Amino acid sequence: MKSYVKIGLLTLSSIFIISLFTGCGALHTAIKKRNLDVQTKMSDSIFLEPVAPEKQIVYVRVRNTTDKDIDVENEVKKAFEKRGFKITRNPREAEFMVQANLLQVGKSDARTARSALESGFGGVVLGAGIAAASGANSAKSYAAGGLIGGLVASVADAMVDDTYFTMITDVEIRQRPLEGETIVQNANANAKQGMSANVNQKINTKNARWKIYRTRVVSTANKVNLEFTEAKPKLVEGLTRSLSGIL
Template sequence: MKKIVMLIAAASLTGCAATQVAISKRNLDVQTKMSATIFLEPVAESQRTIFVQVRNTSDKPDFDIAEDVKQSLSAKGYRLVTDPAKAHYILQANILQVGRSDQSAAEKTLNGGYGAITGFATGAIAAATISPSYRDALGAGLAIAAISTLADAAVKDVYYSAITDIQIQERIQGSGKANKTSLNVLKQGTSGGTAVTYAAKTNMLQYQTRILSSANKVNLEFPEAAPALRAGLVRSISGMF
């Protein structure tokens, strides 16, 4: 009996993981990361014109940042134009994914790798191996595991993420030109394909990056996460200008 009590005490400490998550993740934590930095040449105020195009190909069409991005850029002194040919900068964004994810799975878009772990069986196995009375210890272990499972079910460490691809074009000042070469590989079945290349001269420099915005909190729901994700994404995009 004494060892069973000790087992219960030890398992209770292990079961405190749910409580630790509830305490450490009680506040909303929002982070925004960029896969690569983009440096744009500073220009005179008269050249601060920009054409903005924001698309959303995720399954959350209501996650709209277009107007917020435009307002943020306007507040920085940029003049929005509807004709890309008259813009010094062309900003294009496509929201690829919005929704619940794992922290590592979300960061895989920038770094790679993810995994998960559960603890139900561990409690039962530990009870069976530590106690000299297999039946009593196993019952205690299963009871503890059941309680731990209920606690884990009530306390969730939840992540939501938004992944956005960004392309910025910057007009070359003066009469300079840049050579642009493109290669497209079109697959045919599983063993064939066609390669298409073209080259052209352009007066626009082109940059690409990817932005990951994530929100984390215990038992987080999307309606609470969405405004914070949107704000972080808008701040990151407009911060490049």
């Protein structure tokens, strides 16, 4: 009888030790990522010419082509007004134009966010590889800790999710040429028409009306078990600060 008790205690001790080792990764994540971390980065720096206060007039247009209900345009306009800029609805009156398009908003991971930033304006936006990464981690847990340890690790991983939400935005900034400046622009465009046709365009513009700059802004929110309702206002705040800080 004593031998059975010893074997039972030994088994329970083994399970407890396995659970400690397999759950430590989830525990580490829960502690390290307990606070919301929001970062906004720009792929390319933009330097504009300073203008007199009476010329601080900006036209703002922010499009949202994602499936998320997000209003950034009004927030950006308010931020410009706080900095002393006049907002106009007529592009002909504007000294600056700030146009942006929200390309993607949703769950992601650090690698995907970094790739989107490095791709720059107009670059490819990839989907997140969260499922594949989770599967790989689970497989390692089963191999290292055995069936029981794998089950414990899976439960721990399911309860502790290292969540990223990413907002990817392409931005175009335009400024009127200064007095005495002459701008010559050459542009090439390759537009698809259906599945089998392309339209190639070459545009040469002398005495162009705008100097054009382009960049990409990537905002990320990271926290354990993060919900989009918590991430959304911080992502909008980061993008707003970035766009309004360009001028």
